[in-house]
Amino acid sequence: MATAHFIHLHAHGVNMVPEDFVAQQLNAVLSDMNVDVVKTGMLPSLSVVKVLCQSLRKFPVKALVVDPVMISTSGDILAGPSVLAGFRDELLPMADIVTPNIKEASVLLGDVPMKSVSDMRTAAKLIHDLGPRNVLVKGGDLPNSPDAIDIFYDGKEFYQLSSPRVNTRNTHGTGCTLASCIAAELAKGSSMLSAVKIAKRFIESALDYSRDLVIGNGVQGPFDHFLALKNTNKSSCRQDRFNPSDLFLYAVTDSGMNRKWGRSIAEAVKAAVEGGATIVQLREKDADTRDFVDAAKVCLEICRSYGVPLLINDRIDVALASDADGVHVGQSDMPAHVARTLLGPEKIIGVSCKTPEQAHQAWIGGADYIGSGGVYPTNTKANNRTIGLDGLTEVCKASKLPVVAIGGIGMSNARAVMELGVPNLKGVAVVSALFDRECIVTETRNLHTALSEAALLIQ
Numbered sequence: 049m050a051t052a053h054f055i056h057l058h059a060h061g062v063n064m065v066p067e068d069f070v071a072q073q074l075n076a077v078l079s080d081m082n083v084d085v086v087k088t089g090m091l092p093s094l095s096v097v098k099v100l101c102q103s104l105r106k107f108p109v110k111a112l113v114v115d116p117v118m119i120s121t122s123g124d125i126l127a128g129p130s131v132l133a134g135f136r137d138e139l140l141p142m143a144d145i146v147t148p149n150i151k152e153a154s155v156l157l158g159d160v161p162m163k164s165v166s167d168m169r170t171a172a173k174l175i176h177d178l179g180p181r182n183v184l185v186k187g188g189d190l191p192n193s194p195d196a197i198d199i200f201y202d203g204k205e206f207y208q209l210s211s212p213r214v215n216t217r218n219t220h221g222t223g224c225t226l227a228s229c230i231a232a233e234l235a236k237g238s239s240m241l242s243a244v245k246i247a248k249r250f251i252e253s254a255l256d257y258s259r260d261l262v263i264g265n266g267v268q269g270p271f272d273h274f275l276a277l278k279n280t281n282k283s284s285c286r287q288d289r290f291n292p293s294d295l296f297l298y299a300v301t302d303s304g305m306n307r308k309w310g311r312s313i314a315e316a317v318k319a320a321v322e323g324g325a326t327i328v329q330l331r332e333k334d335a336d337t338r339d340f341v342d343a344a345k346v347c348l349e350i351c352r353s354y355g356v357p358l359l360i361n362d363r364i365d366v367a368l369a370s371d372a373d374g375v376h377v378g379q380s381d382m383p384a385h386v387a388r389t390l391l392g393p394e395k396i397i398g399v400s401c402k403t404p405e406q407a408h409q410a411w412i413g414g415a416d417y418i419g420s421g422g423v424y425p426t427n428t429k430a431n432n433r434t435i436g437l438d439g440l441t442e443v444c445k446a447s448k449l450p451v452v453a454i455g456g457i458g459m460s461n462a463r464a465v466m467e468l469g470v471p472n473l474k475g476v477a478v479v480s481a482l483f484d485r486e487c488i489v490t491e492t493r494n495l496h497t498a499l500s501e502a503a504l505l506i507q
């Protein structure tokens with residue numbers, strides 16, 4: 049069970065509940081039910097923070113989500129220095145995740161400046177040093193950023209999660225909802241990264257869905273949390289649809305490489321998502337159909353537990369039979385518009401394009417993204433024409449769809465590809481640099497780090 053406190057505070061006033069009454073309430077609930085996850089919102093006094101920590105020590109839960117509500121949107125300070133000390137010394141060391149926005153991250157760290165994604169990463173690391181297992185620094189208020197960029201740090205890896213900024217005044221309560229959604233997903237059994245991604249996607253969808261609501265006269269309006277119940281036209285709901293930032297580190301499997309290293313497809317996929325792959329494609333050119341469908345189902349479960357989409361190369365039949373998230377097709381495979389008709393509006397369709405004209409046709413055909421290469425020569429795909437960084441740039445500039453670069457990309461050149469900084473280029477797709485290596489997790493992690501560093505340079 050997840051407990052969620054939605055505090056829609058307009059900061060007209062705060063009426064504090066006495067701490068012994070808070071203790072009684074906590075005791076009543078925590079002793080009566082097996083609470084899995086607790087999420088905290090505004091904690092108005094040091095004594096309430098202390099009471100909460102005591103209760104959680106007495107009744108440990110599986111996960112504690114701390115939304116460090118300290119500053120209202122209008123800028124009011126909601127937590128004084130003593131509460132801040134309570135957060136730092138007692139609550140954060142118990143937290144499984146803490147979710148500050150940039151103002152809160154700054155205050156938690158003694159008013160450090162927070163002006164860029166690079167500052168957010170530094171802050172995430174410093175807040176992690178205070179004790180929480182995971183940190184999500186939310187960059188929704190970062191000035192001059194076309195996307196809403198959040199930094200997730202799990203103590204080892206940084207993940208830059210971005211979503212298109214939704215232009216609406218109805219943003220009241222987004223922080224509360226995000227943390228509550230993370231808590232609910234954790235209670236359902238998701239991994240932390242997956243819970244964060246699902247929560248972020250929910251906020252993006254809900255804001256998009258409620259962008260034109262007019263309720264009240266405040267600077268901010270509320271948004272509608274019940275889109276899933278009301279939205280009959282699911283294709284217009286972004287919740288389950290493709291997110292271009294998923295193209296950041298695209299892992300493409302290869303049956304020959306798995307055989308060479310003695311691994312099953314599922315083992316290879318698990319290692320890649322553990323290392324930080326943000327989308328996976330099963331490219332099993334010589335698999336028997338039944339085996340392929342079975343393997344796809346197992347991989348789908350693994351990928352879903354990490355919030356990572358799973359696509360099938362070429363084989364629409366396998367994608368349909370396994371209920372995978374979509375397909376990737378090339379110029380001599382099934383046309384995108386036919387794949388779209390067969391798969392429906394919810395599935396993801398990627399198309400390989402070497403020219404601007406092919407990119408245009410992919411868009412007309414209803415594709416979601418383009419794979420463009422070979423950027424460099426490759427041994428993985430026979431007779432593949434290399435288009436180079438110039439060819440990639442041309443496709444990206446002409447494309448109306450997000451693009452992932454492919455072909456001969458690995459640790460030695462991934463930064464150069466990302467640092468092109470051309471419009472629409474969202475990431476790199478790799479086969480041998482991950483799967484023709486001894487340790488897939490390590491290779492994926494290293495590549496993720498290199499790409500994140502390059503992405504920072506082009507901010």
Ligand SMILES: Cc1ncc(COP(=O)(O)OP(=O)(O)O)c(N)n1
Binds near residue numbers: 398400418419
């Ligand atoms: C992400 C991505 N981009 C391009 C390709 C190549 O697809 P295709 O041209 O159909 O060649 P095969 O992979 O089928 O040999 C891809 N698979 N993924």
Ligand SMILES: Cc1nc(C(=O)O)sc1CCOP(=O)(O)O
Binds near residue numbers: 427429457479
């Ligand atoms: C599957 C594929 N498609 C390409 C294209 O140019 O469309 S290049 C390629 C193989 C990429 O493998 P590696 O990362 O080992 O070079």
Ligand SMILES: [Mg+2]
Binds near residue numbers: 362376
């Ligand atoms: Mg193909």
